[in-house]
Amino acid sequence: MLNVEGIDLYYGAAIALKTVSIEARPGQVTCILGRNGVGKTSLMRAICGRHPIAAGEIRLDGAPLHGLRPEARARKGVASVPQGREIFPLLTVRENLEIGFAPLPRKERTIPDEIFEMFPVLRQMLGRRGGDLSGGQQQQLAIGRALVTRPRLLLLDEPTEGIQPSIIKDIGRAIGRLRGKAPTSGPTAEEAEEIRHAVETVRQKGDIAIVLVEQYFDFARDLADTFYVMDRGEIVIQGTGAELKDPAREADVRRRLTV
């Protein structure tokens, strides 16, 4: 279980997180919601150790993480899929997965079969280049690579980023047709569905706490066991996934997500 207690984070003199506390349990999806620039990515950086905190504590299964370097946190079970996925387009799917070996001792440097059972498409595409995969497949690859480290905590920063609403896709198709070209191959709504399925699959494993940063309410609502809404560096609403299905609560949260 992850416990973040009263953390502050600064960029120079500017405060980006103010006494933020969250917890995330194994086998559950904990969603962090909020508009652009409210501090969601900063919270992920604080947890995985990419940026120091100025106050507070971060613990995984009771053991302190704050103060440890990112590599040491990775060895303790923290895995993150950063915004933008960071798939290497010219490396093969297998090579991309093997990047996940970095924090592992030599004898554990194998790709667990379980990853291919969870994401069969990765097995089919092992020899293909990362850049040849669709957006949804790349997200599965990024999650698969994170799972190579056998984490206890998985941080997912905006997995739907780059997924275009179907209306944009339709416009793209129409423009493509007008130009007499094949439709542009941007990420699609079906890929959002693939990503949702990938997160569900990890949840069902039951032993990994998943923290999911999202801007899209519908995606978060379908997956959240618990949620936190951030605004200007603070947690302003928190509750259970079931509460997100309550219309009054939903309106409350949606208000915080629109500019």
Ligand SMILES: Nc1ncnc2c1ncn2[C@@H]1O[C@H](COP(=O)(O)OP(=O)(O)OP(=O)(O)O)[C@@H](O)[C@H]1O
């Ligand atoms: N490296 C940095 N240096 C200075 N300020 C930063 C840095 N990174 C983020 N910030 C600022 O900190 C605040 C929080 O940013 P953060 O990226 O955590 O927000 P976010 O909610 O993740 O937004 P997004 O969805 O756009 O990633 C913003 O005001 C942002 O401009």
